[in-house]
Amino acid sequence: MTNKRLILDPPEPLGQYLGCGQRPTTLNKEELDRRMEHIRPLYHTKGYKDNSSRPGGAERAESEANLRDTSVNSGKESNFDVKSIRYDVESFFESCCERYLELTRKSEQDINPRKGFLFPGIDDHQLREEDWEKEGDLASISAKVLMKALYGARACRWDLLHSINTLAREVTKWNNNCDIRLHKLMCYIRATLKHSLESFCGDPPELLKSIVY
Secondary structure, eight states: OGGGTSOOOOOOOSOEETTEEEEEEEEEHHHHHHHHTTTHHHHHHTSOOTTSOOOOTHHHHHHHHHHHHSSTTTTSSOOOEEEEEEEEOHHHHHHHHHHHHHHHTOOGGGGOOSSOOSOSOOOGGGSOGGGGSSBOTTTTTHHHHHHHHHHHHHHHOGGGHHHHHHHHTTGGGOBHHHHHHHHHHHHHHHHTTTOOEEEEOOSOGGGOOOOOO
16 A cells, blocks of 8 residues: 555565564464463453444354454364564573673673572562662662663563663662662573564454454
8 A cells, every 4th residue: 555655665574673583483273272361351351341332243253253262264174373473582681691791790600590580570578678778789880781671671571671660760779689689680581581572463354353442
């Protein structure tokens, strides 16, 4: 449509762009069912308001069947693969870890914990009360580490946003507990370099419903 009015360059192939890798991939029906398991119930419980247009009759029955089975082709003995795009920032966060080690003069072993962390943050009750009043050793370099990591987190590592933003609020009043939290954050990043974000859409346009806006 736009090519009729605008002269556009041909689309560039997917690849590395501004630190974020974009790679095509596919998802099979079993993987889609696993990922959609907790999303499908929201379609009916929170997806429609009372004053919005609800599908009715045959359209609603077809929609519910597709919600249960992921695709229109389910049950027809066909190979069902959905095209997906994986947004990968492994190399970018690898450089974040290297920057942290460079600025803190720590070794590679310091952020390679023997046991992996499940979360990037630490609860207040796990920290010592007296350390809230002591200035942290990393006060002068904290912004350099956090702002670099924030770029990648905003792109596709949303699990890091809360921990990074919590520490960013403390940059002008950095304390010893912030040192501990920053170190835990970098250990978590190091242990989860393979984490990525994927986007996919497996249904035909006529079955799509807007449930967010």
